[in-house]
Amino acid sequence: MVDAFFAVFQRPNYLTFVVIFLWGFYIMVTRYNLVKKLIGMYLVQTSVIYFLVSISAKKGATVPVLLSTTEPVQAASYANPLPHVLTLTAIVVGVATTGVGLALCAAIYRKYGSLDEQKILERMEEIEALTNKKFLKD
Amino acid sequence: MIFSFEIPLLLLLLVTAAGAILVKDLMSAVLLLGSYSFFLSLVWAWLGAVDVAFVEAVVGAGLGTVLFLLTLFGTAPKDTRLRRPPPSLATLIVFPLLGVLLLYAADDLPEFGNPKSPASVHISPTYIEQSYQDTRTPNVVTAVLMDYRSLDTMGETVVIFTAGIACALLLRRNS
Numbered sequence: 001m002v003d004a005f006f007a008v009f010q011r012p013n014y015l016t017f018v019v020i021f022l023w024g025f026y027i028m029v030t031r032y033n034l035v036k037k038l039i040g041m042y043l044v045q046t047s048v049i050y051f052l053v054s055i056s057a058k059k060g061a062t063v064p065v066l067l068s069t070t071e072p073v074q075a076a077s078y079a080n081p082l083p084h085v086l087t088l089t090a091i092v093v094g095v096a097t098t099g100v101g102l103a104l105c106a107a108i109y110r111k112y113g114s115l116d117e118q119k120i121l122e123r124m125e126e127i128e129a130l131t132n133k134k135f136l137k138d
Numbered sequence: 139m140i141f142s143f144e145i146p147l148l149l150l151l152l153v154t155a156a157g158a159i160l161v162k163d164l165m166s167a168v169l170l171l172g173s174y175s176f177f178l179s180l181v182w183a184w185l186g187a188v189d190v191a192f193v194e195a196v197v198g199a200g201l202g203t204v205l206f207l208l209t210l211f212g213t214a215p216k217d218t219r220l221r222r223p224p225p226s227l228a229t230l231i232v233f234p235l236l237g238v239l240l241l242y243a244a245d246d247l248p249e250f251g252n253p254k255s256p257a258s259v260h261i262s263p264t265y266i267e268q269s270y271q272d273t274r275t276p277n278v279v280t281a282v283l284m285d286y287r288s289l290d291t292m293g294e295t296v297v298i299f300t301a302g303i304a305c306a307l308l309l310r311r312n313s
Binding site: 003004007008010011012013014015016018019020021022023024025026027029030031032033035036038039040042043046049050053054055056057058059060061062063064065066069072073075076078079080081082083084085087088089091092093094095096097098099100102103104105106107109115 | 144145148151152155156158159164167168171174175178181182185186187188189190193194197198201202205206208209210212213221222223225226229233236237240241242244245247248249250251252253255257258261262263265266267270276277278279282283287290291294297298301302304305308309
């Protein structure tokens with residue numbers, strides 16, 4: 001248990017990842033406002049990407065662009081490029097899906113007049129009651 | 139390059155993330171999220187991931203913040219001040235438990251920046267050493283993204299195209 005405690009402080013990248021990931025997830029679960037939920041989702045996405053990129057870092061290595069194209073390449077002197085490639089795709093797709101979520105928020109606001117989850121639920125029940133009443137009358 | 143000023147940068151990251159979460163006004167939260175994205179791209183440039191840093195600065199901090207702001211301008215400004223519900227008992231139990239579990243797993247991970255970590259010795263040296271002979275591109279990230287894995291990149295553009303169509307359909311005025 002003590003070892004685990006010190007292991008965390010030897011890995012500040014992992015500690016940062018865990019804090020941002022859990023806090024963003026907590027915001028997604030507990031807050032009523034839909035845009036705030038999307039902010040939490042964005043934090044979760046970026047924290048996972050940050051964790052992947054921090055795995056690719058090597059002590060004493062430089063960016064994965066070859067310094068010389070004629071001499072033989074030493075793999076240990078360049079950062080691991082594969083997590084970079086994966087996370088490039090993940091960032092762009094993440095922002096695209098966040099955009100869809102925000103468009104959904106705008107559509108919901110246009111229909112129900114609020115972004116608050118509780119108010120939207122109340123409004124939905126009102127609309128349902130109204131349509132039921134109309135249905136019974138006919 | 140690495141490991142000289144990691145703690146201040148990570149602290150900045152945590153502070154801006156906490157600001158985006160704790161601030162009650164949505165507009166300020168979105169702007170703090172944009173600054174969080176910029177600090178994140180700074181961290182990535184410092185870790186040696188320059189391509190990821192560029193993309194985060196342009197797409198994450200630029201486009202993402204613009205999308206959030208457009209949504210906020212499209213919805214009512216009176217709706218932006220938030221009330222904060224009290225946390226339920228289940229979340230108070232589950233989240234600390236999850237946190238302890240995740241931190242307990244830290245001991246099994248390779249050290250930060252260890253050149254001998256499994257991710258850095260398995261397949262990636264092959265890519266770094268072979269990519270110039272195979273593709274004539276000095277930037278290894280570009281070589282993998284646009285050459286070895288170009289079909290996956292096409293799949294990514296399909297996802298972005300679908301997202302664009304979905305946004306256009308959702309935001310149609312006369313539906």
